[in-house]
Amino acid sequence: MEINVNVKSNLRIQAFYLFFIIVSMQIGVGILGVPRLIFSEAKQDSWISILMATVYIIIVLFVMLLTLKQYDNADIHGIHLDVFGKWLGKLFSTVYILYFAIALYSVLITYIEIVKVFVFPEVSNFVMGLILICLTIYGVLGGLRVIIGVSFVFGVLANWILFLLIHPALQIDLAHYLPLFQASFVDLLKGAMASSYTFMGFEILFLVYPFIHNKNKVSISSILAVTWSSLLVLAATMLAIGFFAAAQLERREWAVLVLFKTQSFPFVERFDYIVVAELMMVVAPSLLFLMWGLTYSIKRVYKVQQKTTLYITSALFLIGTFFFEKHFETQQVINFANQFGLWLIYVYPFVLLPFVLLKKRLNKRKGARSS
Amino acid sequence: MIRKTILLLIFSVLLTSCVPYKQLEELGIINTRGVDKIENNQLETTIIAYQFDAQSPEITTTVFGIGNTIKGARENAGYNTNFELSPGQIRLELYGKETAEDGILEYLSTLVRDARVSDTMLVAVSNVTAKEVLTAGQEELMTDVGQLIQSLIEKEVQEYSIPKTSLQNYLRIESDIGQDPVVPLIGLRDKKPAIVGLAAFQNDRLVGELPIDQAFLINVFLTNTKDTPLEITLQREPLSDYIYNNVSDTYQADNPENEDQFTILVKVLKGQGDIKLKNIEDLHFEANIHLEVDLYETSELLSIKDEKIASILEEEMAKEFERQYNVLFAQLQEINSDPFGFGIIYRINKKDGELTDTEWREKFPNVTVDFNVNVDLMHYGTIQ
Numbered sequence: 001m002e003i004n005v006n007v008k009s010n011l012r013i014q015a016f017y018l019f020f021i022i023v024s025m026q027i028g029v030g031i032l033g034v035p036r037l038i039f040s041e042a043k044q045d046s047w048i049s050i051l052m053a054t055v056y057i058i059i060v061l062f063v064m065l066l067t068l069k070q071y072d073n074a075d076i077h078g079i080h081l082d083v084f085g086k087w088l089g090k091l092f093s094t095v096y097i098l099y100f101a102i103a104l105y106s107v108l109i110t111y112i113e114i115v116k117v118f119v120f121p122e123v124s125n126f127v128m129g130l131i132l133i134c135l136t137i138y139g140v141l142g143g144l145r146v147i148i149g150v151s152f153v154f155g156v157l158a159n160w161i162l163f164l165l166i167h168p169a170l171q172i173d174l175a176h177y178l179p180l181f182q183a184s185f186v187d188l189l190k191g192a193m194a195s196s197y198t199f200m201g202f203e204i205l206f207l208v209y210p211f212i213h214n215k216n217k218v219s220i221s222s223i224l225a226v227t228w229s230s231l232l233v234l235a236a237t238m239l240a241i242g243f244f245a246a247a248q249l250e251r252r253e254w255a256v257l258v259l260f261k262t263q264s265f266p267f268v269e270r271f272d273y274i275v276v277a278e279l280m281m282v283v284a285p286s287l288l289f290l291m292w293g294l295t296y297s298i299k300r301v302y303k304v305q306q307k308t309t310l311y312i313t314s315a316l317f318l319i320g321t322f323f324f325e326k327h328f329e330t331q332q333v334i335n336f337a338n339q340f341g342l343w344l345i346y347v348y349p350f351v352l353l354p355f356v357l358l359k360k361r362l363n364k365r366k367g368a369r370s371s
Numbered sequence: 372m373i374r375k376t377i378l379l380l381i382f383s384v385l386l387t388s389c390v391p392y393k394q395l396e397e398l399g400i401i402n403t404r405g406v407d408k409i410e411n412n413q414l415e416t417t418i419i420a421y422q423f424d425a426q427s428p429e430i431t432t433t434v435f436g437i438g439n440t441i442k443g444a445r446e447n448a449g450y451n452t453n454f455e456l457s458p459g460q461i462r463l464e465l466y467g468k469e470t471a472e473d474g475i476l477e478y479l480s481t482l483v484r485d486a487r488v489s490d491t492m493l494v495a496v497s498n499v500t501a502k503e504v505l506t507a508g509q510e511e512l513m514t515d516v517g518q519l520i521q522s523l524i525e526k527e528v529q530e531y532s533i534p535k536t537s538l539q540n541y542l543r544i545e546s547d548i549g550q551d552p553v554v555p556l557i558g559l560r561d562k563k564p565a566i567v568g569l570a571a572f573q574n575d576r577l578v579g580e581l582p583i584d585q586a587f588l589i590n591v592f593l594t595n596t597k598d599t600p601l602e603i604t605l606q607r608e609p610l611s612d613y614i615y616n617n618v619s620d621t622y623q624a625d626n627p628e629n630e631d632q633f634t635i636l637v638k639v640l641k642g643q644g645d646i647k648l649k650n651i652e653d654l655h656f657e658a659n660i661h662l663e664v665d666l667y668e669t670s671e672l673l674s675i676k677d678e679k680i681a682s683i684l685e686e687e688m689a690k691e692f693e694r695q696y697n698v699l700f701a702q703l704q705e706i707n708s709d710p711f712g713f714g715i716i717y718r719i720n721k722k723d724g725e726l727t728d729t730e731w732r733e734k735f736p737n738v739t740v741d742f743n744v745n746v747d748l749m750h751y752g753t754i755q
Binding site: 246272 | 386389390391459460486487490491537539543544545547548712715718719721722723724
């Protein structure tokens with residue numbers, strides 16, 4: 001395995017698309033349930049928590065970019081190899097691979113559960129899983145450029161759902177936001193932590209960085225993406241807080257989805273059905289990127305052909321949909337993914353950066369001595 | 372290309388079989404459900420459902436079921452009908468009086484739990500049992516009673532005469548500490564269902580009945596009302612100089628047999644209510660109500676020649692509204708129900724912003740409110 005990834009120029013993408021990559025990774029099933037999680041910690045001051053989380057994520061992004069800039073064209077696995085050597089590097093890369101797998105699995109079963117609760121209670125997990133996984137295989141076989149295309153098209157097309165939030169927005173009760181500034185700093189931090197699962201996804205930058213053509217635009221594109229995702233989460237949370245009474249919101253799963261339930265038009269009585277279907281367009285890019293990240297990482301680290309791992313892991317996921325059918329089991333998977341990701345995504349970049357800088361300095365010294 | 376299109380078509384046909392289907396002809400789509408508590412803590416539901424049966428001339432069918440839970444009662448009712456009763460289209464949920472007095476939250480929570488039930492359904496209370504209203508009406512009228520009651524309520528809600536009463540609205544106000552919901556009270560008038568009043572709740576328990584014309588007074592505080600017709604009875608005395616006497620052709624009102632009252636019908640173009648907390652220790656509030664009205668009808672011939680008379684009329688209306696508000700508020704304090712949401716204003720002005728339900732129940736009877744009504748008479752039609 002080489003440290004730097006050699007990507008042919010015709011396979012490279014513009015940094016502009018990074019916006020859609022990160023947004024479609026971040027916004028998925030998490031946004032539907034996050035208002036309750038943040039609200040139960042930070043109450044009516046949840047917006048401060050979200051802003052805090054956003055600022056923190058932007059700092060993490062800077063650290064990630066700083067790490068990547070130390071190399072010509074490396075990704076996380078190359079960096080691991082360079083910093084930790086062959087065996088330890090492989091171990092750390094495997095942790096990343098496991099993270100992609102668990103994140104993919106949690107998205108998959110959460111979406112299946114939503115479909116079962118809201119639309120088809122009788123549908124079997126296996127059928128839903130099969131359909132979603134067929135879609136994922138089909139997309140991943142097309143390669144990264146196809147996946148980015150999907151995330152771009154779906155990322156643009158799915159935005160019309162936001163217009164359906166106008167009606168609930170007109171019914172919010174401003175008294176629910178008052179009095180301001182009641183939550184303590186610890187509560188605000190807890191609220192920010194509660195949003196971590198929703199905001200996960202920008203770690204894909206560690207993988208797609210070598211594929212980007214104009215590297216000077218990477219930071220602006222990724223920061224805009226994170227900001228946009230935060231605005232969406234902020235809007236959803238504020239709407240839910242204004243719309244529901246506190247006691248209601250604390251008990252509602254998928255509060256954002258329920259917002260769509262409260263309106264009806266003469267031609268469509270129930271918008272939540274349409275939104276659940278539309279959500280497929282939001283979930284599909286996440287699934288595709290995670291599956292691509294999983295198979296591509298295995299290829300990078302273990303030199304196994306991407307197609308082989310794609311079929312094997314897909315079969316494993318499909319079998320996996322049989323398990324964890326209960327809601328609380330699903331929640332446990334999500335919590336596990338959350339804990340896993342919390343350390344790997346939000347903390348690990350800070351650990352990695354000093355190692356990378358140290359290694360670079362050592363290399364320089366070595367280089368100076370040899371010359 | 373053609374091969375791909377054919378494949379796509381085949382797949383879209385085949386994939387539809389992956390999800391369970393429901394055939395419309397086999398469904399009984401529940402339109403209205405009445406819930407009554409009967410002895411032994413059991414529930415009796417009265418279900419009016421649409422059926423698509425070619426052999427039956429009726430579109431709707433009424434079935435009854437008894438069970439310990441709402442869903443159980445539905446299953447029980449299912450033994451009476453050859454259709455599969457499906458709850459996705461319930462538009463009206465009607466609770467019997469005694470049932471509502473014991474609290475309806477547990478029945479509503481099943482509606483929330485089931486994601487397939489619509490949140491826009493209406494919640495109402497009957498002043499007898501739900502069964503009585505739904506069945507007596509069904510016998511008297513040939514139309515579908517559930518549909519009739521829904522239209523009644525929806526029409527009034529659209530006129531802002533009564534507050535919105537969808538499931539979502541009810542639940543939100545019920546869960547908000549410091550505010551209580553009100554729902555329309557359905558009764559039988561000439562054996563036909565009609566809105567006969569407003570049911571005031573304390574949390575989820577029915578605690579009192581308010582006259583229907585006071586519903587508007589509450590609604591002004593819940594939303595900005597528009598175009599609401601309203602009948603209002605004023606003191607005749609201040610206006611007596613301007614009442615035209617058709618017999619003597621003068622403004623000498625002879626005040627015949629009829630009393631000292633003078634009734635007008637106005638359309639309230641705009642209504643806004645606003646509550647302010649004046650003193651948090653004394654629990655003293657100020658409620659400002661602004662109404663813009665058009666005059667449509669007077670019970671006697673009234674001539675509005677100049678601004679002076681208009682302002683007298685405005686003043687008299689304001690006085691009458693204030694009197695009505697005070698009466699209504701005293702009544703609400705007596706039953707300890709707070710549909711205006713004074714508690715919310717109290718909560719957001721409290722230092723820590725926290726209020727418990729019991730705390731507010733203790734405080735609410737001691738609240739004092741100044742109702743200030745400001746009426747603007749905008750137009751009075753084509754005659755002076």
